[in-house]
Amino acid sequence: MSTLGYALLSLLTRGPATGYELTRRMKRPIGHFWVANHSQIYPELARLTEAGHVEVHEEAGPGPRAKKTYTITGSGRRALAEWLPQPPAFTPRSEVALKAYAVGAADPARMAVLYEEVAADALAKAAVFERELGELEDDPGHPNFGNYAALRLGIESQRGLSAWASWLASRLRKYAGEHDGAD
Template sequence: MAAGEGDDSATTGSTLGYALLSLLTRGPATGYQLTQQVKAPLGHFWTARHSQIYPELARLSAAGWVDSVEQAGPGPRAKKTYAVTPSGLAALRAWLVIPPTAQPRSEITLKAYAATSADPAAMAALYTDLAERSTRLLAEFAQDAERMRAAGQDDPGHPRFGNYAVLMMGIESQRAVHRWACWLAACLRTGRPAAYGEPAGD
C-alpha cells in the first residue's frame, strides 16, 4: 500500500517458482521453452507440466519476480517472454542458501521394500530392466559431460556450471542405481544373498 519501496514480505514462493527463476537466470524464455527445459537435465531431478508452469509464471509476475513482454505469435494468444527481475534474483539467492529438508521419494525403492511379496522372477526382471536403463543413461550422460567439459562448463565460473553439476549428480545416482539393481536382481534370481560390486560387465 505504501509507496512502492519494494515488494512486501508475504511473497514466499513455491519450489516450482524458484525452479523457474533458476531456469530464467540462463536468459529470458517463454512458458513453452521452460516446459521443454525442465526435461533435461533438470528433469532427472525435478519435473513440471505446462499446466503447472503457466499459472506459476503468472504468480511470479504478480510478485514482481519476473517481467514479461508480449509478441504477436502464431497461436490464438500472444507469446510472452519472461525475464527475471532484480527482486526475483534476490529472492532466488535467498532461497538457494536455505538447507533443503524435503526427502526424495523413489517408487522403485518402495517396491523393493515389498519385493518378497511378489513373484521373484518378475521382480528380478524389473530390476534387470532398471539396470539396463541405467547403463543406457550412463552412456548418454558420459557423452554430455564430455561435451560440457570441452566447452569449459565444468568451471564454477561458467554461467551454465549448474547444468554440469546436475549432470554429475545424474551420473552418480545412476551409478548407485546400477550397482543396487544388479545386486538386487541377482538376489532375487538366485534366491540367495548376493555379493556386492559389479557382477559382470552387464
C-alpha cells in the first residue's frame, strides 16, 4: 500500500467520511505535512475498498453518482497499527534549501528579499499553528493528541525555518550593501 493509503486510513480513524470530506481533511488539518488532490484520493479509496481496509455505504448524492461514505475496518486498523511503528521513509526535497545552495548564481539583493519573505511567511504560519494548538490537549490519552503532536512539529519547523531565513537574508543584505551597483 502507498503512503497515501495509510494517510487516508489515518484520517478515517477520526471518523467515517466521503472522498470529498477526506479531501477537505487532507487540506485541513493535515495539509501542513501531507498533500493530495481528490484525483488521487478517489482511486486510492477504491483500492482500499478492494483490499478490505475500508467499508463503503452508498446513498443518493447531489450529482449523477452515488455519495459514498467510507469507514475504516478492523483490517484497516491492523494494517495502520503495523505500519506506524516502522521507521518513517524520508525523501528530502526542499526547494528552499536548493535555492540557498545556488544563491551565489543570483543577485544577492533579490535573494535577500526572497529570504525575508520566506522568514515572514514561516513566522505567520507558526502563529496560525500556535492558535490551532491552543484548542487541542497536550494529553496522549486524548483522541486528538495526534493533531497536537503533528502541529507542534509544524510550529518547530516553521520557527526554525524563519530563524534560518532571517539569518541568510541579513547576510545577503549586508553583502549586497558592500558590493552594490556595478561590480
